[in-house]
Amino acid sequence: MTSPKTPAEKPAPTGWVSFVGGGPGDPGLLTVRAVELLKAAEVIVTEAPEHEAMVRLVIGVPAPVEGDETPYVGPTFVDGGFADDGQPLTNALRGRLVVKHGKKSRVVRLLTGDPFTYASGPEEAQACAKAGIGFEIVPGVSAVSAVPAYAGIPLTDKNHREMAVVTCGGTVDWKQYADNRTLVLLSGVGAMGETAKALMEAGRSPQTPVAITRVGTTTEQSTVTTTLENAAADIRAARVAPPAIIVVGDVVNLRSTLSWFETKPLFGWRVLVPRTKEQAGSLSQRLRDFGGVPEEVPTISVEPPRNPLQMDKAVRGLVEGRYEWIAFTSVNAVKAVREKFEEYGLDARSFSGLKIACVGDKTADAVKAWGLRPDLVPTGEQSARGLVEEWPPYDDVLDPINRVFLPRADIATEVLVTGLGELGWECDDVTAYRTVRAAPPPAPTRDAIKTGKFDAVVFTSSSTVRNLVGIAGKPHPSTIIAVIGPATAKTAEEHGLRVDVQAERPDVDVLVDALADFGAARRQQFIDTGLPVTKPSDRKASGRRKAAVK
Numbered sequence: 320m321t322s323p324k325t326p327a328e329k330p331a332p333t334g335w336v337s338f339v340g341g342g343p344g345d346p347g348l349l350t351v352r353a354v355e356l357l358k359a360a361e362v363i364v365t366e367a368p369e370h371e372a373m374v375r376l377v378i379g380v381p382a383p384v385e386g387d388e389t390p391y392v393g394p395t396f397v398d399g400g401f402a403d404d405g406q407p408l409t410n411a412l413r414g415r416l417v418v419k420h421g422k423k424s425r426v427v428r429l430l431t432g433d434p435f436t437y438a439s440g441p442e443e444a445q446a447c448a449k450a451g452i453g454f455e456i457v458p459g460v461s462a463v464s465a466v467p468a469y470a471g472i473p474l475t476d477k478n479h480r481e482m483a484v485v486t487c488g489g490t491v492d493w494k495q496y497a498d499n500r501t502l503v504l505l506s507g508v509g510a511m512g513e514t515a516k517a518l519m520e521a522g523r524s525p526q527t528p529v530a531i532t533r534v535g536t537t538t539e540q541s542t543v544t545t546t547l548e549n550a551a552a553d554i555r556a557a558r559v560a561p562p563a564i565i566v567v568g569d570v571v572n573l574r575s576t577l578s579w580f581e582t583k584p585l586f587g588w589r590v591l592v593p594r595t596k597e598q599a600g601s602l603s604q605r606l607r608d609f610g611g612v613p614e615e616v617p618t619i620s621v622e623p624p625r626n627p628l629q630m631d632k633a634v635r636g637l638v639e640g641r642y643e644w645i646a647f648t649s650v651n652a653v654k655a656v657r658e659k660f661e662e663y664g665l666d667a668r669s670f671s672g673l674k675i676a677c678v679g680d681k682t683a684d685a686v687k688a689w690g691l692r693p694d695l696v697p698t699g700e701q702s703a704r705g706l707v708e709e710w711p712p713y714d715d716v717l718d719p720i721n722r723v724f725l726p727r728a729d730i731a732t733e734v735l736v737t738g739l740g741e742l743g744w745e746c747d748d749v750t751a752y753r754t755v756r757a758a759p760p761p762a763p764t765r766d767a768i769k770t771g772k773f774d775a776v777v778f779t780s781s782s783t784v785r786n787l788v789g790i791a792g793k794p795h796p797s798t799i800i801a802v803i804g805p806a807t808a809k810t811a812e813e814h815g816l817r818v819d820v821q822a823e824r825p826d827v828d829v830l831v832d833a834l835a836d837f838g839a840a841r842r843q844q845f846i847d848t849g850l851p852v853t854k855p856s857d858r859k860a861s862g863r864r865k866a867a868v869k
Contacts, residue, residue, distance in 0.1 A: 328395055329391070334421040335714040338434040340459015341366070345469075345536035348460045355396075356380070356457065362420045363398040364413075365734030370429055371396045399428065410439040414446030421452040433459045437486070437505060463503050466535030466564040470542045471578035473570055474501050482568075493517035501568035508563050512551035518567070519547055528571035533563040537589045538612050540580065544571060560647045583610030584838035587852055588774035589767075593618040593787040602777065605831040609838070614773070616759040616764060617787035621651050624729065624750045631726055633749045634659050638669050642747070643720040646676040646735065648703060652726045653685040655751035667691050678706050679825060679832045701825050702804065707738030726751035754782055759790040774855040775834060779804045779827060781810035788814050797855050801834045803827065 321575050337356045342348035349357075352427065357363065358378045365371055375382060380393035380665040397420060399413050408416070420426045434456055436442030447454045449764065463484055467474055474482045481500035487507035496502055496518065496789060507514055510530070519525055532542045547567070580586070592603055603613035624630060625671045634656070636642060647653050660666065665746035667690045674694040677683040679701035683693045697705035722745050725735065729750045736746045759765065767773055769792050776794050779785050784807060787794075801820035802808045808818045820837045822830040845852045 332422060333694045334426070334867055336417055336421040336426045336428055336430045336452055336454040337380050337457055338430065338440050338448050339369060339457045340461075341373070341429045341431055342639040343465045343536045343544065344369070344376050344424040344534065345464035345465075348465060348536060349377060350457065350459065352457050353459065356427050357429075359425065361424040362397060363394045364397045364417055364420065364426060364428045368400070370431075374429070391615045394427075410637065413439055413447075414443045418446050418450045418452060421447060421454075422450070425626075429458070431462070433461045436461050436463070437691045437790060462535060462562075463505070466532050467530075467566050469536045469540060469580045470530060470532040470566075471574040471580070471754065472566050473532055473567070473573060473577075474503065474579070475654045476570055481566060489513060491517075497522035498862075499569065501566065501570050504565035504567065506561070508554060508559055508561050509563045511554050511565065513545055514539055515547045523567075525569060527568060530566045530571045530574060531557075531559055532566075533559055533561070535564055536580075538610060542574070542578075542581060544574060554865045555845075558697075564729045565566070574861075576697050580610070580841070584835040584842060585775075586610035586840065588612065589614060589772065589856065590766065590834075591776040591787075593776065594779055602779070602831060603825045604832075605669050605828055606777075608855060609831065609835040611775075611795075614764070614846045616760045616787070616791070618783050618790060620757050621757045622753045622755055623655075624753055627747050630655070630659055630726070630751055633726070633747055634663065636747070637673065637724055637836065641720070642673060642722045642724045643672075643718055644674045644676055644723040644744070645687060646706070646723055646725050646729050646739075647682050648677075648706075648735065649726070650682055650685045651671065651728065652751050653682060653689065654791060657689055659751075675795050676706060676710065679702060681826060702806075703734040704738070707735060710739060710742060710744075713743030721745055722747060725749065727851060729753045751783045755785045755787060765791045768792060768794055771797040772856055773798050775799040775801055777830060777834065778811060779808050779830065781807050783807075784810045784814060784816075794848050799834070799855050801837070803830045 321744055339353045339356055341353070354377055357374055361376060363452075370504070374396075378393075381681060383391045397416065399416055400408060401414070402408055405634075417426065417428050420515065428440075428443060430438045430440050431782065435458070440456070444454055444456070464474065479499065479501055482503060483496060483500055484503045484505065485496070486505045487510045493514070494635045504514065511531075515529075518527070519642075525546060527547045529547055529550045530544050531550070531554060532540060534540055543553055543559060548571045550792070585606065590613050591605050593615045594602065594615065594617070594799065605614060606613040645656075647656075648680045660669065670691055675686060675691060676695040677686055677693045680696065683696045685692050695706070695709065697709050699705050699708065714723070723739055725746050725748050727748065727750065729752070736748050739746050754856070771796065776787070776798055778787075778801065780803065799819045800816050801809055802811055802818050803822050806822070806823040808821050811818050820833050822833050842852050
């Protein structure tokens, strides 16, 4: 007679599923553990249509491009919200789907909010347990607390220490909520009329404050504040649709002073970022910090020079001590020289005894990341002209060599070469890389550019202006034009664009800060005049005044 198996004797799990809370929508609310699991997952079973884009942003894996023959490296995404026929999956069918993939892969089942709060996570986890598949639960930030917080509404304060979460739609005894505690209502938009009536009949004041926040924690978030007696009518007037979180109680009044998310200077602005794909990351992140929604459109492709012999000769000369200085005029120039060094098996030690000049802080940061320290970075205007103004003249006593290695783009200006020549230096002006116009963006993006669906566009160089206009056309007159410096501004004006924002110095962070200042001032003007705050894309101008060509 055999004894029954103990839990320790159960067959080892044949797969593994991580039930991960995806939070209410803002990728920044994912936990550290959630990001770790998403990066390691072989299969990701999503719940909402927007989950795949959010995950790709977080783990840095772009979506495959049709026609691109580059091998795809990344997780497989499986829609856990809808079947192939477009019908919503039941909890049971979701469980089967998760079990199917969990038997042979490391799976992340990504659920909105928290896996065990107002979600199908418990049923799916039971299906895994029944199938002998190991699993773990990674809690996520719940919309119950996150959405009101993003709306500037605390659920408790010193005068209101209790709260209750109620799922509407079924039979609810509203009499038990007649006191003044805060209520958080889930799935309550459609039933708000009946709910408000029941709460008032139970004893709640008709003037009790109510806030309805839809698609909370995302840049599409919007909040309607009203009272119990007017809630149903105001929801209809504002055309509020699920998903939405409703807060009932006096704490709603604190929103007038605590609203922080929807009041960001670029909140909800769709901002076009026409840059090389490699350089758009930091700029886009800073736009997100101000509430913007960046859309990166490559306009320039950086490629090696057609004839590499000139660079090869210059790098050999650098190693042999032919130069006194090397002048970097861009991050791309640093990258080109570094790649050439790696090609030859060289490292930063070859710069010993060589002085390094950088046109600006960003270029200097790229040099520092290589383990080098720049000797000259302009303290004033960060441009070729600014670099020349601070460059020391050649001294035949103090300077043993009078040559400068200048690796640059194929379309760079002659300002630096001419200026250094006047100071007594001889330049080896070498093409280190080429900038080539990128392919046109997809038709919907081109249409959005021309019809004013972008609120702003940030130009970081003259070439981005020329190339964007060349591959996609001119931005609509209502679109705010922000440029990084005078040369870019002049190019924009030559293309018939009026410049609204110009950075004080040529730095992408300063450029975004200037755009944010513009957005904040614009918002304040609406408030001061008693008008509703709108985005530039909401108010199409009849025509942008063409700037005079100088």
